[in-house]
Amino acid sequence: MLHTFVVYVENKPGVLSRVVSLFRRRAFNIDSLTVGRTEKDDVSRMTIVTEADPDQARRIVANIYKLVNVLLVDDITGQPALLRDLSLIKVGATQETRSQVLDLANVFKARVLDIATESITVEMTGGEEKVDRFLELLNPYGLLEVVRTGVVAMRRGAKSPTVGSKAELTPASAEESDSVSHSV
Amino acid sequence: MGSKKQTLTGARILWECLEREGVKTVFGYPGGAILPAYDALQHSSIRHILVRHEQGATHMADGYARATGSVGVAVATSGPGATNMVTGIATAMMDSSPILCITGQVGSKLLGSDAFQETDITGVTLPITKHNYLVTRPDDIAPAVREALYVAKSGRPGPVLIDITKDAQQGTCELDFEGAAPKMRGYRPDLSPASDAYDKALAMIAAAKKPVILAGHGIAVSGAEREVQAFAERACIPVAMTLLGLGHLPASHVLNMGMMGMHGEAWVNKAIQEADLLLALGMRFDDRVTGNLKSYAPNAKKIHIDIDPAEINKNVKVDLALVGDLRKILLELLPRVAPASRSEWIERIHELKGDTAVRDIQNLPDNGHLYAAHVINDLWHETRGRDAIVVTDVGQHQMWEAQYYKHENPRSLITSGGLGTMGFALPAAIGAKVARPDADVWVVAGDGGFQMTMAEMATIVQENLKVNIAIINNGFLGMVRQWQEFFYERNYEATPLLNPNFAMLAQAYGIKSEVVKHRGDVVPAVRAARAHEGPALIDFQVEQEDTVYPMVAAGAALHDMIRRPSPIVETAEDE
Numbered sequence: 001m002l003h004t005f006v007v008y009v010e011n012k013p014g015v016l017s018r019v020v021s022l023f024r025r026r027a028f029n030i031d032s033l034t035v036g037r038t039e040k041d042d043v044s045r046m047t048i049v050t051e052a053d054p055d056q057a058r059r060i061v062a063n064i065y066k067l068v069n070v071l072l073v074d075d076i077t078g079q080p081a082l083l084r085d086l087s088l089i090k091v092g093a094t095q096e097t098r099s100q101v102l103d104l105a106n107v108f109k110a111r112v113l114d115i116a117t118e119s120i121t122v123e124m125t126g127g128e129e130k131v132d133r134f135l136e137l138l139n140p141y142g143l144l145e146v147v148r149t150g151v152v153a154m155r156r157g158a159k160s161p162t163v164g165s166k167a168e169l170t171p172a173s174a175e176e177s178d179s180v181s182h183s184v
Numbered sequence: 185m186g187s188k189k190q191t192l193t194g195a196r197i198l199w200e201c202l203e204r205e206g207v208k209t210v211f212g213y214p215g216g217a218i219l220p221a222y223d224a225l226q227h228s229s230i231r232h233i234l235v236r237h238e239q240g241a242t243h244m245a246d247g248y249a250r251a252t253g254s255v256g257v258a259v260a261t262s263g264p265g266a267t268n269m270v271t272g273i274a275t276a277m278m279d280s281s282p283i284l285c286i287t288g289q290v291g292s293k294l295l296g297s298d299a300f301q302e303t304d305i306t307g308v309t310l311p312i313t314k315h316n317y318l319v320t321r322p323d324d325i326a327p328a329v330r331e332a333l334y335v336a337k338s339g340r341p342g343p344v345l346i347d348i349t350k351d352a353q354q355g356t357c358e359l360d361f362e363g364a365a366p367k368m369r370g371y372r373p374d375l376s377p378a379s380d381a382y383d384k385a386l387a388m389i390a391a392a393k394k395p396v397i398l399a400g401h402g403i404a405v406s407g408a409e410r411e412v413q414a415f416a417e418r419a420c421i422p423v424a425m426t427l428l429g430l431g432h433l434p435a436s437h438v439l440n441m442g443m444m445g446m447h448g449e450a451w452v453n454k455a456i457q458e459a460d461l462l463l464a465l466g467m468r469f470d471d472r473v474t475g476n477l478k479s480y481a482p483n484a485k486k487i488h489i490d491i492d493p494a495e496i497n498k499n500v501k502v503d504l505a506l507v508g509d510l511r512k513i514l515l516e517l518l519p520r521v522a523p524a525s526r527s528e529w530i531e532r533i534h535e536l537k538g539d540t541a542v543r544d545i546q547n548l549p550d551n552g553h554l555y556a557a558h559v560i561n562d563l564w565h566e567t568r569g570r571d572a573i574v575v576t577d578v579g580q581h582q583m584w585e586a587q588y589y590k591h592e593n594p595r596s597l598i599t600s601g602g603l604g605t606m607g608f609a610l611p612a613a614i615g616a617k618v619a620r621p622d623a624d625v626w627v628v629a630g631d632g633g634f635q636m637t638m639a640e641m642a643t644i645v646q647e648n649l650k651v652n653i654a655i656i657n658n659g660f661l662g663m664v665r666q667w668q669e670f671f672y673e674r675n676y677e678a679t680p681l682l683n684p685n686f687a688m689l690a691q692a693y694g695i696k697s698e699v700v701k702h703r704g705d706v707v708p709a710v711r712a713a714r715a716h717e718g719p720a721l722i723d724f725q726v727e728q729e730d731t732v733y734p735m736v737a738a739g740a741a742l743h744d745m746i747r748r749p750s751p752i753v754e755t756a757e758d759e
């Protein structure tokens with residue numbers, strides 16, 4: 001089952017390689033990993049999506065916490081959350097098929113970035129499954145180039161974790177992670 | 185030196201901080217990128233012990249740490265100096281030993297240019313350190329040193345490395361020691377269990393008819409030796425020891441069953457397999473103690489007490505985990521645990537014991553040959569009751585030591601358990617002797633492993649250390665040969681050794697030496713070595729193709745043991 005972890009880390013050199021090295025060393029599989037800045041200068045934030053059973057997920061959380069620069073790990077699997085993946089998609093489009101592709105883009109609320117004689121490039125943001133479905137429908141026209149950022153995630157609602165506080169080390173319980181939803 | 189801020193070079197700040205943190209001794213080897221630090225040593229009261237290979241420095245720091253619980257410090261230069269430390273760092277990581285490694289690095293402007301003796305040692309050691317630092321400015325040295333020592337020792341201890349560029353050592357800045365105190369936002373080593381976990385644990389213990397305590401290295405790390413003993417006595421629970429747990433409960437204690445696992449006592453493993461409750465204290469269910477996980481202690485509920493949440497449910501699924509400091513947790517449990525007698529279970533364990541505890545050594549044929557078991561047994565008799573520390577290498581002699589040397593005191597056995605590092609014994613013994621100069625320190629090493637780091641004999645002599653060395657010399661890489669005997673049809677590929685004359689070699693270093701080939705000569709040789717003022721080496725030339733029994737083959741069930749063929753005694757327990 002896919003698990004989504006939001007990991008807050010101190011913004012220091014080498015932290016990314018520590019996290020990645022941990023996943024490699026413990027043979028945990030990374031489905032996607034994104035990292036970026038946050039509202040605080042000294043805190044970076046990672047969203048890690050990984051295939052794991054509930055027990056593995058617990059061990060992943062415990063192991064990530066062992067990294068000295070990690071501030072907080074939030075297993076948001078099954079929690080009300082926003083998950084977004086941005087893609088750039090270049091699809092084959094001739095004079096005959098161009099309007100069909102544009103229609104599809106319209107329905108999926110993808111933004112058209114570039115139209116050339118043989119292709120259309122669109123930008124698509126959404127939950128992973130939505131992007132997957134869109135790609136499936138575009139496939140017959142010929143996917144020339146696709147790039148996806150991987151998922152970034154945020155819990156819904158006003159409550160945000162207080163980074164830097166003594167966070168509870170209790171990982172998400174097994175019951176919670178049974179009802180997972182990855183699209184919104 | 186007062187709290188007044190001073191402007192100093194990074195190199196002087198390094199020693200100043202170590203000194204103020206209580207470091208008395210470092211083990212090291214100089215080189216280009218660490219030369220500024222070595223030059224600044226003249227201003228420090230820290231004792232520097234010159235090693236012969238940087239791997240030795242790390243094992244010495246490790247031995248120092250294991251003998252005392254304090255952080256051991258090793259120093260090396262960049263590139264090859266740093267990479268030579270890797271084995272020692274990995275050894276310390278696997279056995280949760282607090283060591284600090286300080287390496288020189290090329291100038292910060294040369295980083296990434298493949299400069300002479302440049303290695304990305306923080307990258308190399310990333311998976312085998314608890315944490316590491318690359319320091320490129322003198323201002324960052326004090327915070328890094330103070331934080332590193334704190335990280336190494338707190339929580340589950342481990343090795344920490346600080347890589348300091350040459351220009352950071354040469355540059356100057358103001359030293360603000362107080363201001364450099366660790367300010368760590370994410371690191372939280374002081375965990376404690378949920379409050380209802382205590383009640384659950386007590387209920388499980390009260391309900392158990394056949395409980396066993398599994399006692400590990402965490403007992404010494406937490407300083408919980410007395411609490412474990414008191415707890416075992418009050419609840420009347422027999423104790424099985426891991427290799428690194430030996431000594432944390434006296435071997436002579438009525439509840440101490442002895443070592444479990446691959447070469448543990450057969451009856452200890454059988455008791456674990458029959459148990460209805462396992463109480464794991466500061467141990468991590470290593471594959472060497474569990475055997476096949478599918479058939480491991482099938483009837484037992486399991487309670488795991490450990491400081492590291494990542495160890496919970498890693499190898500063995502447990503019914504209850506208490507994550508936190510073992511001593512603190514036991515102090516909570518002790519007044520509340522119900523006194524018990526469990527006479528049926530204790531009786532059953534005596535039944536399992538039968539003659540097995542002594543049959544190995546009794547059954548050795550009297551054919552004029554010298555057996556390692558006899559050497560260890562006699563060494564134990566000669567050194568018991570004194571403040572003795574045995575430091576072993578890895579292999580057959582290590583297992584014989586664990587079986588026949590009865591450790592009564594904590595920190596009296598120092599051995600590489602998790603990584604199984606050959607070459608560990610001699611340098612680790614040096615570290616132990618430096619840490620505890622009044623202790624009777626004995627190296628017990630095989631003829632193979634000893635040759636991996638025997639250059640450190642020169643360190644012993646140069647530093648005038650009274651370390652005694654017992655080589656269990658069987659002319660083979662014995663444990664590998666044993667596996668070849670059992671599992672590779674006696675194809676002794678690459679295991680016979682043509683050895684140097686160890687006695688002459690020792691003499692060449694200025695170490696008194698003796699060769700022993702007969703059992704009657706063991707005790708006199710040990711006594712002579714102890715009586716000699718300087719270091720001494722004894723080359724015990726033992727039976728070549730002896731085997732460590734009992735043995736659980738890799739992947740076999742824990743109770744499925746290969747036993748020493750017994751022509752003398754047959755009991756119901758023999759298969």
